[in-house]
Amino acid sequence: MNMRTTLSGGLLALLLVALSLALVPAPASAQAARNAQPLEFRDRAEERRFHKLTLELRCVMCQNQSLADSDAPIAHDLRREVFNLMREGRSDAEIKTFLVDRYGEFVLYRPQFGGGTLLLWLGPGIVLLGGAVVLVVVVRKRAARNRVALDPVDDGQEW
Template identity: 60%
Template sequence: MNARPAWMALALLLALSFAASAQPAGDPAPLQFRDNAEEVRFHALTAELRCVMCQNQSLADSNAQIAQDMRREVLELMRQGRSDDEVKQFLVDRYGEFVLYRPAVERHTWLLWFGPGLVLLAGAGVVWHIVRRRAATVPAPGDADRAEGEQEW
């Protein structure tokens, strides 16, 4: 008997067994919730968390593989009896504050919270300054005629 086909058959059998046992990406088994309260809490919590890969999608909305893994991690932490704040802190410790849609207002997040308002105020100040400067340099429409002694009739 030839040893080469036996090795090839064994390698093919091993490859097929690994492929059959692996869960396909993008098609995970749906999460099973114990009760309605757990499901409501889970959906509320994942809506407040950001997918670290998608950047602008919540964990609840993202279809990325890491988001699926993070959702499973959130559910596991919830089942361990952790509070919402503890689950969020676990994810912040692991992925950074970026994972929160609403990071805490702290000294190192002031620019994040107040930066857009400051940019808006600065823009309004620039517009106000430009309008004032133009109003001071442009004469009113009837001023030239009145200067020559003509009346406006």
């Protein structure tokens, strides 16, 4: 064996080791430390207001959970943000407006009635009305067809 074969074999082995290490999944890294300290409410009224508000707001990551129900990291951050905005003296409407400006109408479980959400609010009623119209038309056509088929034909015979 010559020196070149040994060198290229060693290089190939090194390359295979490096490639296999690159393909091994990295261990899960810990999430950035967030303030794990529980929220301390001044009184029961503030706590009820907070919970009512977080039930009306949607987690922007989970999509089908409220902020109160979600355990996603962003939900923790948003709950803390809502809490801080409450402490600043902002009203529920101001807090919702702040979050809508930041994340869009999606953050609200009950979006406001307006141009962008018109179809969302009226769509179910339109679909229901359209279905009722189709049902009435189909039933009337079948009834008319059955009436024609059931009309006795006078062929001159008596039974």
